[in-house]
Amino acid sequence: MGRHAVLLTVLFAFTVTLFSVSYIFIKFYKLNREQYVNNTFLKYTVITRIYREHMQNRTSQTMLEANLALYNLYTIPDAVAAKKIVESAKILKSENFQALNDPAYLQIRPRFDPQRVVEIQISMLQHKGFIYFFLQGPNNGVLLLDEKIKPYRAWNLLYAYLVIISSITVSYILIFVRLHPLRLLRKKIRDFGAGKMQTSFKMRGEDEIAVIANELENTRQKIRNLIESRTLFMRNIMHELKTPIAKGRISAEMLENGKQKERFNRIFLRMESLINEFALVEEISTGFSHAQREPYRLIDIIDGAIDMAMVENERVSQNVDAGLKVMADFNLFSTAIKNMIDNAMKYSPDKHINISTQEGEIWFESKGERLKHPLAYYVQPFAKDENSRDSFGLGLYLVDAILHAHDMALAYEYMEKGINRFIFEPIVKKL
Numbered sequence: 238m239g240r241h242a243v244l245l246t247v248l249f250a251f252t253v254t255l256f257s258v259s260y261i262f263i264k265f266y267k268l269n270r271e272q273y274v275n276n277t278f279l280k281y282t283v284i285t286r287i288y289r290e291h292m293q294n295r296t297s298q299t300m301l302e303a304n305l306a307l308y309n310l311y312t313i314p315d316a317v318a319a320k321k322i323v324e325s326a327k328i329l330k331s332e333n334f335q336a337l338n339d340p341a342y343l344q345i346r347p348r349f350d351p352q353r354v355v356e357i358q359i360s361m362l363q364h365k366g367f368i369y370f371f372l373q374g375p376n377n378g379v380l381l382l383d384e385k386i387k388p389y390r391a392w393n394l395l396y397a398y399l400v401i402i403s404s405i406t407v408s409y410i411l412i413f414v415r416l417h418p419l420r421l422l423r424k425k426i427r428d429f430g431a432g433k434m435q436t437s438f439k440m441r442g443e444d445e446i447a448v449i450a451n452e453l454e455n456t457r458q459k460i461r462n463l464i465e466s467r468t469l470f471m472r473n474i475m476h477e478l479k480t481p482i483a484k485g486r487i488s489a490e491m492l493e494n495g496k497q498k499e500r501f502n503r504i505f506l507r508m509e510s511l512i513n514e515f516a517l518v519e520e521i522s523t524g525f526s527h528a529q530r531e532p533y534r535l536i537d538i539i540d541g542a543i544d545m546a547m548v549e550n551e552r553v554s555q556n557v558d559a560g561l562k563v564m565a566d567f568n569l570f571s572t573a574i575k576n577m578i579d580n581a582m583k584y585s586p587d588k589h590i591n592i593s594t595q596e597g598e599i600w601f602e603s604k605g606e607r608l609k610h611p612l613a614y615y616v617q618p619f620a621k622d623e624n625s626r627d628s629f630g631l632g633l634y635l636v637d638a639i640l641h642a643h644d645m646a647l648a649y650e651y652m653e654k655g656i657n658r659f660i661f662e663p664i665v666k667k668l
Contacts, residue, residue, distance in 0.1 A: 243416065247412055247416070251409040258401055262397075266394055270389045274330050277329075277361065277386055278361045283308055285357075288372075290304075309386075322369060326369060329362065332358070332360075333359075357373070363388050415446075418440060434457075438451070438457060478508075482512070486505045530566055533567055534560070536557050538570050539574055542578060546579055557593065569642070573635065577601045580603075580632055580633070585605045586605065597662070602656050605657045612633075615634075616636075617634060646662055647661065
């Protein structure tokens with residue numbers, strides 16, 4: 238989630254906004270509809286008044302229908318049709334009130350019975366796009382059609398809702414569109430961090446993201462120039478140093494004194510080894526190309542490391558699955574293993590190392606004294622113990638840097654019986 242926090246936050250805000258606006262409009266629709274129904278239902282007072290006057294004045298049926306027609310109300314004389322409408326219609330609102338002279342009160346042709354108080358129910362019905370009023374007494378009922386009033390329609394409300402929702406949607410789409418360059422910029426930064434130095438951050442526009450991208454592009458150019466200058470400088474120095482070393486070794490071979498000859502050869506070999514390690518440090522510091530990593534059998538890499546260390550095969554015991562492969566740069570990973578072999582040859586009293594794989598890790602075990610400092614001390618450049626005369630203090634530093642480039646880490650344990658165990662973890666699974 239952390240990688241897409243901004244996009245998820247915007248999406249969450251958009252979802253909450255849509256639900257909130259929809260909820261408000263639904264509530265407003267229900268309230269508006271209820272008010273419409275209540276205001277329309279008040280017409281029943283007119284209906285009851287007309288019927289009271291009709292009963293009290295004993296007017297004719299024609300006069301009753303004429304009075305109702307003034308308010309766009311018409312009776313449904315067909316009893317069968319009226320019954321079907323009442324049974325299938327939707328009741329919008331219903332209310333009871335007391336009246337006199339029932340059942341004559343609810344009949345088109347009234348009978349004159351003794352006056353008595355009865356309960357009358359009036360209901361407002363909706364059926365097939367029409368509004369009806371139904372007056373029902375204990376024995377009879379009258380259904381009236383209101384031709385003027387239509388069922389509640391929320392077209393204006395729906396139009397307003399769609400306009401608001403569309404505006405919100407367009408706004409958030411524009412936000413996502415404006416955030417797309419940010420996602421592209423993040424990908425470019427990731428590629429640049431992975432060692433693709435040719436990645437360009439340049440963007441068109443004058444908005445905040447474009448300004449940041451162009452500033453990053455300027456920084457990238459400066460970093461690239463510095464790296465190129467440094468690389469050129471280091472390579473020139475190493476080239477210039479190797480020439481006199483080669484001449485010195487040739488001159489040393491001409492000496493007749495065996496002791497002096499051996500001493501000079503040892504000095505020149507030490508200087509050449511130091512330059513080679515400096516070259517590897519320079520390669521590490523400028524970054525590795527992950528495109529060079531390919532699957533190799535671990536035993537082949539170990540054999541290459543043994544050849545680089547120039548030690549007898551008997552001094553290296555192996556307990557490694559022959560089918561186990563790792564994604565690695567062959568030369569660099571071989572160098573890391575070679576440095577572990579060199580350490581064992583320098584500090585182990587029996588000059589022997591055992592290499593094995595255990596639970597997805599590569600173990601390097603050799604006899605020797607416990608490290609005097611934590612491992613973090615030895616993975617720093619030029620870090621070594623005081624009595625280490627034959628070491629430049631770059632061995633474990635190079636190992637740690639190579640492992641980090643291969644998504645692995647270096648660990649250390651001191652076992653019983655005086656065994657030092659260095660661990661490469663985690664190892665890549667079989668391919």
